[in-house]
Amino acid sequence: MKIAILNCLAANDVCAGAACLHAFNSRSRHFAQYGTEPLELVAMGRCNGCAAGIDEGFREKLDRIVEEGAEVCHLGVCTRKRETNEECEIITAAANYLGSRGVKIVRGTH
């Protein structure tokens, strides 16, 4: 199973991606559902920020996720707003775009 992870640029100042990668490597939390199935992490990227929205570069990243054959894209917990726990609208739009190209969306990593 080919997997991609999409995260929030605003978390970049403090995030090394370690918690997502730990969950992926240990098949825990939102990756536990795969059991012993072989997994390949084919992309791990961030949006281009709130001001940019889905700009040309972000679209290119999303297209690359598709081109790399990702079957599932996990959305990091950082893509939910801290105050309300609602998903960021830009990430929702990105998820819808990936979904329209055949990539299953799973909300959550660790």
Ligand code: SF4
């Ligand atoms: S657009 Fe959404 S996911 Fe991207 S930095 Fe802003 S809040 Fe985070």
